[in-house]
Amino acid sequence: MRQLRIDLAKCEGGRNCEHECEEACATRVFKLGDRKSAALHIQAGAEGQDSAVLCDQCGDCVVVCPADALKRNKLGVVMIDKQLCVGCYMCIGFCEKGAFERNPGWLEPYKCTACGICVKACPHAALEIVDAPLPAPRII
Amino acid sequence: MSQAPAGTPIPPCEVDFTQRTEYHEGLDAIRAAHRLLAEVRFTPGLPQRGYNDRTLYVNLGTLEVQERPVTRQMKDLFVGGRGFGLWQLWNAVTPATRWNDPENEIIISPGPVAGITQYPGSGKSLVVSLSPQTDIPIDSNVGGYFGPLLKFSGFDGLELQGKADQDVILFIDGQKGIIRLEAAPREPVDSHVLAEVLTRMYAEDAADRSNISVVSTGAAADHSLIGMLNFSWWDKRRGCIRLKQAGRGGIGTVFRDKRIRALVCRGPVIKADLNHAADFETLARTGIKLHREIRENDDSQCKMRRNGTAHIVEIMDAYDLLPTHNFQYGSHPDTHKIDSTVWQARCTQTTVDGCWYGCSMACAKGADGVVLRTGPYKGHMVTVDGPEYENAAGLGSNGGIFDPDWLLELNFYCDTYGICTITYGTLAAFTMECYQRGILNRERTGGLELTWGNAEADLEMMHQMARGEGFGLIAGQGVHKMKQIFAANGWGDPQLLQDIGMEIKGLEYSQYLSKESLAQQGGYALTNKGPQHDEAWLIFMDMVNKQLPTFEAKAEALYYFPLWRTWFGLMGFCKLPWNDVAPSNNASTAEPAKIPEHVENYLALFGATTGIPIDSPTMLIQSARVYNFQRIFNIRMGKGLRAHDLPPYRSVGPVTREEYESRAERYDRQMQEEIGVDPAGRTLDEKIALTREYRMARYGKLCDAVYQRRGWTPDGVPTLARLRELGLDALPEVVAIAQAHGG
């Protein structure tokens, strides 16, 4: 499946860039003004404990959605069908990576769709789209 | 069998949960036989801040269809849910009305918060009617989609009065704004078939099935007093209907007495905020918080997502509280055959099991691929909704049945035949004890050998009930009437029958052993509708935690918990997410048994939906109004005084020698330490009598303390002062009834 991955060493926790990835995601993909609304977040940490929050397409949300609104597309990417979504936010609550986003103006949540726009925007080539094996669905 | 921890990769699926026998082949012919009796147009609407401000009234006899306003007074005094149901029933009946008079109503009311999709357990409705078993109001709570779909069609409740002269379907189309009453002569009778057929019939396409909910019962409701109502929803992943039950009190019997075959509601597509909440962000934030809490804690706490309520089967057994052999004992060596490890393996773990959107507690487990062994559907493959704890205990241990396959079959047939599993479990256990004691025999039961554990005889009794023949017809009258029938026939000693027949006011006990918990004896006997545990469940607080040592402490618990628990039924909430999961820091709060953070969540959800902020004292008053109104209603209908709060002795202490001897050490110690009598010099029969006298006197003292705490007279009548405090003095008939009985 298509998956966004980050090399945190190259990223340097966003210390040496303008978080162009978040900027591109928020403004160009989701048309939201603030880079904090992006579907990925880069966090500089103490003593090299940098972290990134992003969706790895694990599929836990697919398992819990009561409206069957979360499904993998042909590339294996988990996509939200806004027509089916009932706004229960179980996906947000059950995502262990914190990868789901909410915009107070929108009833449906949103997430990374591995579109690759952030990959192009990153000045350190820290992001890439890979083909990862499809994980087995879990009992959660 | 070991339990799969959370996060376990799923093993290859052995049961294909999309496979089952299907019943919709003859659908076109069934639909073609419908005849339109009445059609009315209405303007669909959505609630504002949780209320549509109108309810729907339908008279099945006159074919009248009316929109009725929800008044300011209704909202102030009764809020919604059970409150609306009781108020509308009060106005529909007189003290002379019986359950099978046309004036009796069936009222379905969701509640102002019902239908939100963010917080677990927010899709419930309360169903209210005069009960065929008790002759007083019964209130029964139920999940499924009907309540929210009705609400989002534009109605805060549905009142059904009168009787049709043929079997009818009431169809409410909340998308097109059409209400239809249709003669339905060829419909299947039993719910697992009927709900599937009607869901497919009334849905305009496959996607529309999610917008349909069916209310129905089954064949046994035509021939017994213990009928219940199934509320359906469409399970997308399984591709079938699922059922939740408004179980207690025989409302399904009233349904069929009115010749209703089914109610069908087609609602709009469900979205996040159809209630138009005053503060949606609070709903979203609080819901997400609970989803996270359940994700993190459920697996190490109650495992509701894996086992549903059946997780407590082995717990009750470990604490000697699992009803066994008609509430004689509290445990059995074979309980492990029907405990939660069995159900976790048997129930499908790989799909979504909430009975309304947003329920991450998801306890509506289903056992797929069950092939039935008896009855009219022998050989069919079905999905069994359950078993819930009450079913495993009531249909299982209470009858001495410890075979999981028979248990699933008993559960299934109760559901499809439309009878309450709790009621059936207790009445079957009663018949078995009577059989074991020679009060019943093969001649009297028409050949049914109702011995402990004989599941086949038990099932045959149920099939007879569905066919309307044989001993099944007698059993279907319920424990209260069976006592009268047996005594009139000279079968057994009437006092023994009274002692071991577990019912009060005509309603059977639910599946918890109150024998050693004075607080729970009150919890059951002092419940408005009859001995259902939804008002108070104090066994552990009392017996295990020893948190209620004095009469005053017990009375305080029997004041607070029934009011708190009643509140859920005014709102549209399910109680289970309140206490079957707890925040990680709950233990360090001042009153951990109340799960205080969850209480705050619920108050916030009410305020965020309606725009009316409330605190705990206000919440208690909201409940107390409805609670005391219901007590007055009981008095109005003839069963609301102290004399009617008297429990059968089996629920209070040991009736028989075997019971005393099974717990001799405990009872002898009580005799020594509390009664002040040395058991050594006494015969067994003397000890039984002494214990009985002591315990019944103790129960009387508890009543005194509870009545006082509730603001009632020693005869159990709400005082004028209490009614005034609650604002119920605005209802002159309520005041008159209280005054007429010394209130």
Next chain:
Amino acid sequence: MIQVNGDPLAWTPDLTVRGVLKAKNYKFRMLVTSIDGVQVKPADYDTTPVPDGAVVQVIHLISGG
């Protein structure tokens, strides 16, 4: 001798909180446990010793369906 929810229970020198729960057959999992008024976290049940004469409280957070 110790007290558990008001009832006496025999004490042994190696008694832990876990041992108390086992002795009482307290299988339920949502528990609030304290020794002489001091709370013990579930993670510490196996390793926390219970002294002779202790007053132990095990509150079950179970309120029924």
